[in-house]
Each structure stands twice: as structure tokens, then as C-alpha cells.
Amino acid sequence: MESFVIEGGRALYGTIKIQGSKNAALPILAASLLAEGIHQIDDVPRLLDIDVMVQILTRLGVDVKREQNTISLDTRTILSTVVPEELMSQMRSSIFLMGPLLARFHEVTVSKPGGCAIGERKIDLHIKGLKALGAKIEEVENHIICRADRLTGTTIVLDYPSVGATENIMMAATRADGETKIIHPAKEPEIVDLQNFLNMLGAKVSGAGTDMITIEGVKRLHSVPYYQIIPDRIVAATFMAAVGITGGKITLKNVIPAHLSKVIEYLHNVGIEIENDHDIMTIKRDNRRLKAVKKIITSPYPGFPTDMQAQFMVLLSIADGISTIEETVFDSRYKHVKQLISMGAKIEVDGRLATIYGVDHLFGREVVASDLRAGAALVLAGMAAEGKTTVHDIYHIDRGYEKLEETLQALGANIMRIKKM
Numbered sequence: 001m002e003s004f005v006i007e008g009g010r011a012l013y014g015t016i017k018i019q020g021s022k023n024a025a026l027p028i029l030a031a032s033l034l035a036e037g038i039h040q041i042d043d044v045p046r047l048l049d050i051d052v053m054v055q056i057l058t059r060l061g062v063d064v065k066r067e068q069n070t071i072s073l074d075t076r077t078i079l080s081t082v083v084p085e086e087l088m089s090q091m092r093s094s095i096f097l098m099g100p101l102l103a104r105f106h107e108v109t110v111s112k113p114g115g116c117a118i119g120e121r122k123i124d125l126h127i128k129g130l131k132a133l134g135a136k137i138e139e140v141e142n143h144i145i146c147r148a149d150r151l152t153g154t155t156i157v158l159d160y161p162s163v164g165a166t167e168n169i170m171m172a173a174t175r176a177d178g179e180t181k182i183i184h185p186a187k188e189p190e191i192v193d194l195q196n197f198l199n200m201l202g203a204k205v206s207g208a209g210t211d212m213i214t215i216e217g218v219k220r221l222h223s224v225p226y227y228q229i230i231p232d233r234i235v236a237a238t239f240m241a242a243v244g245i246t247g248g249k250i251t252l253k254n255v256i257p258a259h260l261s262k263v264i265e266y267l268h269n270v271g272i273e274i275e276n277d278h279d280i281m282t283i284k285r286d287n288r289r290l291k292a293v294k295k296i297i298t299s300p301y302p303g304f305p306t307d308m309q310a311q312f313m314v315l316l317s318i319a320d321g322i323s324t325i326e327e328t329v330f331d332s333r334y335k336h337v338k339q340l341i342s343m344g345a346k347i348e349v350d351g352r353l354a355t356i357y358g359v360d361h362l363f364g365r366e367v368v369a370s371d372l373r374a375g376a377a378l379v380l381a382g383m384a385a386e387g388k389t390t391v392h393d394i395y396h397i398d399r400g401y402e403k404l405e406e407t408l409q410a411l412g413a414n415i416m417r418i419k420k421m
Contacts, residue, residue, distance in 0.1 A: 004391040004405060006382035007414035008364060011248030014411045018236045018254045019045040019402045020069065020229035024190040026093045027167045028197045028229065029053050032073045033062070033100040034174060035201050037223025039073045044229060045402045048395060052091045059084050060101075075223075078105070085111040085142070091399075095123055096164050098146055099171035102135060107147045125158055125165035132156045133169070133176055153178030153217055161186040161300045166213070167194055173215040174203040182213040188301040189259045193230045200224045231279075233259040234307045235401060238376050240264075240283045241311040242408075244272045245318065245384045249284040250411055257281060262304045266312065269293050270319055292321030292358055298329050310336045310377035317345040318384060319358040327352050336374035339367040343381055343389070364389040369396045376401060383413055 020043030030053070032039040044050060046069065054064050054071070061079030065072040081101045088094045088111050101108035112123070127137055127144070133156075135148040153176045156169060163186040170191075173180035185191065187209050195208035201224055204216035231254045240260075243250050244267060257264065257276040264274055271291050273284040293316060298306040306329035316323040317340060327333050334354060337347050343365045346357040364387030369375030375397040382389030391397075394417070397404055405415045 001392065002394050002417055002419050004379060004382070004394050004397075005416050005418055006364070006379065006389045006391070008362075008383050008385040008387065008389065010246065010383070010412050010414055012243050012246050012250050012408075012411040012413060013248045015251040015253065016239070016407055016410060018231045018239075018252055019043075021045075021190060021193070021232040022047055022049055022400050023163070023188075023232075023234075024193040025050060025229045026053055027096050027171070027190070027194050028227070029057065029071070029073070030097050030100055031171050031194060031197055031201070032075055032224075033057075033060075033078070033097070034104055034171060034198075035221035035223055036076045037074075039075065039224045040226050041071045041073070042069065042226065042228045044069050044071045045232065047402055048399045049091050049093060052087055053094065056083055056087045056094055056097065059087065081105045081107050082109040083111070093164070095126060096168045096171065098126065098130065099168035102130065102146050102148055103151060103172045103175040106149060107145075109143055109145050111142050112144070125160065125162045126168045129156050129158070129165055129169040130172055133172055133180065151176035151217070153180040153215070155181045155183065157183040158185060163188055163191065166191055170194060170198065170205060170213060170215060173217060174198055174201070174205065174221065175219070176215070176217040178217055180215040180217070182215075184211065185213045186300060189230060189233065189256070197224065197227050200227060231255050234305065234373075236260060236281070237263040237305070237308050238311050238380070238401070240267060240272070240274070240281075241308070241315050242380050242383065243283045244270060244285050244290060244315050245380050246413075247285045247287065248412070249282065252281045252283070253279065255279055255281045262302065263308060266293060266296060266304065270315060290315065290319035292316060292319045292323040295324045295326065297326045300329070306330060306333065307373050309333060310373045311380055313337070313347070313354065313356060314340065314377050314381045314384065316356045317347065317359060317381075318362060321358055323356045323358070325354045325356065327354070335370040336377050339374070339378055340381060342367065343385055345381075361386055363387060366390045366392065369393045372396050372400045376404070379404065379408075379415070383408070383415070
């Protein structure tokens with residue numbers, strides 16, 4: 001098992017390039033299955049989740065080659081439509097392999113997916129959407145078997161703007177007969193990125209980022225010789241919060257400020273300076289104490305991202321005054337609270353509402369990452385704390401942050417990765 005050991009109290013200075021988006025790369029890698037040929041995807045981050053997806057694609061018969069942050073996929077050699085259970089259990093995102101495999105091969109078998117322990121994340125919207133397109137779905141023990149001789153376009157109204165369900169329906173509908181409309185879809189930038197990739201395949205998709213996505217089914221799709229993944233907005237936001245927590249000044253390259261509007265708004269509110277210049281952003285915090293925020297409510301994009309709730313809680317735990325956060329997206333996303341309290345934070349949780357009473361200092365402790373974003377938050381807390389902090393179970397963090405410790409070291413943080421036998 002590996003851990004991070006952090007000596008707190010160092011401000012961050014320097015320039016870094018933000019990695020490609022994990023949450024855009026995963027569905028795009030899955031979407032490559034829709035068309036025979038060789039696809040090249042660039043700016044794919046080197047993460048555990050990406051490694052799992054590559055293993056799944058390889059087991060299905062895809063010839064995958066990887067060089068640095070570029071992945072080449074030859075999808076002409078697919079041998080199976082059964083997603084391996086032992087791999088699917090490691091990553092929830094593998095559920096959206098259903099759409100492309102069903103569309104191209106008319107059948108797919110998956111198991112119920114795994115992933116972070118952050119609350120109930122049902123797949124009923126995925127199933128409902130694929131059924132509406134004409135799929136017949138059977139559940140056998142822990143497996144979901146999905147078949148369709150043909151898919152037919154229809155209008156699908158999502159009860160909740162699920163990112164994964166939106167993506168699965170979009171991919172399946174690209175090869176359906178007729179037109180499909182998705183009403184009340186997810187609007188995240190990663191949805192727009194998937195639309196752009198699908199259209200490069202030869203699909204006819206429009207409306208991503210709005211209240212309705214329209215997909216006109218086509219008979220054939222073709223390979224994409226080159227596609228570049230968008231920057232990871234949550235990784236960028238995490239480093240922005242890090243400067244707020246430690247002080248200093250950093251410059252981020254390869255960012256899209258429009259994707260970070262809510263994060264920028266609240267960082268301004270707590271007293272952090274931010275300057276934008278196209279795809280470059282500079283974040284600065286002076287020695288003045290941060291200000292509390294009356295209330296942050298997490299919600300689907302373009303609202304405040306649930307994936308930044310834990311990192312902002314660390315920020316607010318050392319701000320002057322009382323702040324509140326209401327988590328509306330997931331029902332078990334406060335598992336980091338107990339760990340932060342052990343470091344000296346003063347936080348009270350009542351259902352989905354967390355009240356944060358700002359303290360002067362946090363203190364280094366041994367803590368355990370329960371999920372990806374909670375782990376990132378504990379790293380940030382350790383950078384603000386007096387003394388040494390050890391964060392265990394950092395494999396969660398490696399699911400979403402590429403070489404996090406090396407990037408933080410480049411900015412002046414005192415953080416090391418250690419391995420315990």
C-alpha cells in the first residue's frame with residue numbers, strides 16, 4: 001500500500017499544465033467502439049481509471065497502444081461483448097460501454113459497476129434509456145444482458161440529468177434508426193466533448209450543453225485519426241483551491257475558464273485573486289485570512305460541482321467565520337469530515353448540510369482517503385496543517401490525479417509518496 005507524507009506550511013509558486021479530463025476521456029475511449037478502424041486520442045491522463053478502461057478494451061479484443069498521453073485504438077479486432085466482471089467492479093464508468101457495444105454488435109453483457117463509495121448511484125436511468133431505444137434487458141444474478149436486433153430513435157426524458165446515462169444514450173442512438181431526443185440531459189463540458197468526438201466519427205449529434213440533445217441515427221461511422229481531450233476542470237479547480245489553502249501564486253496552462261465559472265465565483269468570494277488569459281489562469285492569495293461563505297449548494301453543471309465539495313470544505317475550515325455546504329448530488333459524500341475533524345477542523349453535519357466553523361490552524365495527523373475527491377481534500381489539508389500528515393489509501397487519488405505529488409513538488413510543496421509492505 002502507498003501513502004503520501006506531507007509537511008505543511010509551504011506556499012505554492014510556479015507554473016503547471018493541467019492534464020486532460022478523465023471524465024471526458026473515459027466515455028470517448030468507450031465511444032471508439034462504435035466504429036471500425038484506428039482511432040488516436042491525445043491528452044489522455046495516466047490514471048488508474050484509464051488503465052482499467054484500457055484493460056477492458058484489450059480484453060474485448062481492441063488493439064491498444066499507448067505512448068505518453070496518446071492512446072491508439074484499433075477496433076477492427078473486437079472478439080467479445082462481455083465486459084469482464086473483475087474489471088468492471090473496479091470502475092463505475094465502465095457502465096457506458098453498454099451503449100456503443102449494443103449499437104454496433106446488438107448485444108452486451110455487463111456486471112453491476114463499482115467505483116467510489118460516495119453514495120447511491122443507480123443505473124436505472126441507463127437501463128430506462130436503452131430500453132426506450134428498443135433494447136431488451138435481462139438481469140441474471142449480478143449480470144445485465146442487453147440485446148437489440150435494431151435500435152429505433154425516440155424521445156427520452158431523463159428524470160435526473162445523469163452524466164453517464166446521457167452519454168450511454170447518446171452513443172447508442174448514433175446508430176439507431178431515426179431521430180432521438182434526450183430531454184433534460186446532463187450539460188457538463190464532458191458531454192460537449194463527447195458530442196464533438198461522435199460527430200468526428202460521422203455521427204449527427206447536436207444540442208450538447210443545452211436542455212435537449214438531438215441525435216440523428218446513421219448507418220455507418222468511421223475512425224477518428226486524431227482527437228484531443230479537453231482539460232480536466234476538477235483537477236484545475238483542485239489546484240486553485242490549493243493556492244487558497246496554502247497561499248502563494250501559481251499559473252495554470254491548458255484550462256478553459258468558462259468551465260470553472262462557479263468555482264471562480266466562490267474563490268473570489270473567499271478572497272482569492274484570479275486572472276484569465278485565454279487558456280491560461282493565474283491564481284494568487286496574499287497573507288490575509290480567507291472569508292467564510294454563507295452557503296454553497298452542490299448541483300449538476302453549471303452549478304457548483306460536487307467533485308469540489310470536499311476540497312472547498314478544507315478551504316472553508318480555515319476561513320474566518322461560519323460557512324455552510326449543502327450536498328444535493330450524492331448522499332454519502334461527507335466521509336472526509338471525520339478525518340478533517342481529527343486534524344482540528346470544526347465541522348457539524350446534519351443530513352446533507354455541513355456547517356464549517358473556521359479555525360486558525362489545522363494539525364498534521366494520519367488520515368485515510370475514502371474516495372477520490374476526499375483523498376485530494378486530505379492532501380490539501382495536510383499542506384495547510386502544522387506538522388506532518390500521512391494520507392493512506394492513495395490509490396483513490398491515483399484514479400483522478402496524474403502524479404499529484406510530482407506536480408505539487410514542482411510548485412514547492414513538501415510531499416512524498418511512500419510504499420509500505
